[in-house]
Amino acid sequence: MTDLLHVLPDFAAKPYSHLLPSLDKALLTTNDLLTLDPAHVAKRAQLPAGELRRLAEAVTTALHRQLGFGAEEPPGSAFVAGLSSADHGPAARRCISTLDGALDAALGGGIPPGYLVEVTGESGAGKTQLLLTLLLAVQLPPPHGLAKSAVYISTEAVLSTTRLTQLLSSHPALAALSVDEKPSLERVLSIQTSDLESQEHILRYQLPVAIRNYGVGLVILDSVAANYRAEFEKKGMNGAAAMAKRGTQLVQLGALLRELARTEGVAVVVANQVADRFTRAPSAASSNAVSRNTSANSQGNGRELTPQPSTASQPEVGLLLSPDPLALDHQQKWFTGWGDQQYEPEHAQKTPSLGLVWTNQLACRIALIKQPVFASGQPLTAPIGENEWHEENHILKWRRWLKVVFAPWTPPSYDRGVEFEILKLGITHIVKEK
Incomplete structure (x- = not known):
């Protein structure tokens, strides 16, 4: 729980001060307190499970208040939506x-x-x-x-x-x-x-x-x-x-x-x-959709790659990045700002x-x-x-x-x-x- 003050700087920890040293000694974090079973946390820290439940509820309530929802609206929460409280x-x-x-x-x-x-x-x-x-x-x-x-x-x-x-x-x-x-x-x-x-x-x-x-x-x-x-x-x-x-x-x-x-x-x-994004070589399944392919010799002697003839006028960006929709290299085009346009050249891809x-x-x-x-x-x-x-x-x-x-x-x-x-x-x- 040494990270509690970083997660919730204004958390009123005094009622639970007798629990925090044991949680620190057991190397338990705020995330552990909120995600693990209270009985498991109590066993590791040698503390009553009931008191740990009350601490977890207090931390959860404080997090809700910090995020701007809950029974009590914190100061400045009207700015979260960028609107005044009188008119939405x-x-x-x-x-x-x-x-x-x-x-x-x-x-x-x-x-x-x-x-x-x-x-x-x-x-x-x-x-x-x-x-x-x-x-x-x-x-x-x-x-x-x-x-x-x-x-x-x-x-x-x-x-x-x-x-x-x-x-x-x-x-x-x-x-x-x-x-x-x-x-x-x-x-x-x-x-x-x-x-x-x-x-x-x-x-x-x-x-x-x-x-x-x-x-x-x-x-x-x-x-x-x-x-x-x-x-x-x-x-x-x-x-x-x-x-x-x-x-x-x-x-x-x-x-x-x-x-x-x-x-x-x-x-x-x-x-x-931003930094340049380095992409993987296209797979064999997508090679026909890529305009520039390279191949090394079969002996792998370190010679320079030889450019192959182009088989398409313009590659698809998704194939240039990664054909696997679950790969981070494929998904980051939706949150980086680069890679979601088909006319963007491969070497121009950037990553924040x-x-x-x-x-x-x-x-x-x-x-x-x-x-x-x-x-x-x-x-x-x-x-x-x-x-x-x-x-x-x-x-x-x-x-x-x-x-x-x-x-x-x-x-x-x-x-x-x-x-x-x-x-x-x-x-x-x-x-x-x-």
Whole structure:
């Protein structure tokens, strides 16, 4: 039960203080208490089964209250659905706008308070630009904002105040406002953390105080993966042990951020990095559906694989990833944001960092996807090999899309989502030609 305070920081443990040492000594966790038979737990811990049942009921009730349902409604629970307690209609949803109508429509109105939201994408996809816009938009009165301040917690680069100033002076929705109505950099609290220890202290102790003292409505963590990569990729760390420890810390981080979002009525938005997805070679059953097959010689002497003639014009993404519907490689196309479109080339598949453990902590994932436009006018369907550079293969520009992968308040985006561009005045959607 040493994890009880991490699972339920506000749990009233005093009536059960005589039980906890024996549970700790028997190496029993909160999960064991709730899932195992009380008689089995009592036998292991040498405690009365009746008292353990009462403890399990108290923990279950506290968990229900934390999740926002039960007889007693906790403070801030009205924000869980993004609605005021007086009106539950669609018009009552309070959101933080992206300051672009098409992007807001894709997000179901914007980013509502009470949720843990992730924005993921490659470097240069527009994550920082979107987050900076939210820092200013949250200061606007409804329906575009919450009329509150923002906290920006950085684990990498410092807050770009130069870009914020540029947005204030050039964005159409902000430049026309009077001095009293216009957002201010003074209402953006910036904190920088360089390691997991300081990050834990800031999030657990300093952040709740700042939210209450400064009237914060938005918390941004940019990025969530940086400190974990620095901490768990050190030399000499055992792979399995490091993964297990990281998984436990990610669950605790997710629980902490969700609890802050729910009880304080703030929107918590985290930026996340992505990694390349390496796929398995297609099976013999699906080889006819794959456009590029490779085979090694029968002696297995380590020679390079020989490309085989193409037998199909375009492979199916599901077959490229995995033909087995129960395989994680096949299923992750529904929760990563990449792999669910048939025109996506195999080498362009990405996976958000921190894996499935972190994904389960999120209420919403927003993927920012970018694709190069080459001088030839054709998309690159295969990686350019050595000595295969051609003038027509140089990149002219990048195309970007905002895609809702999953969210409880709006359906996932159709196709690749809403195409947008990044200009001096901010992020804006691209109008499709008819």
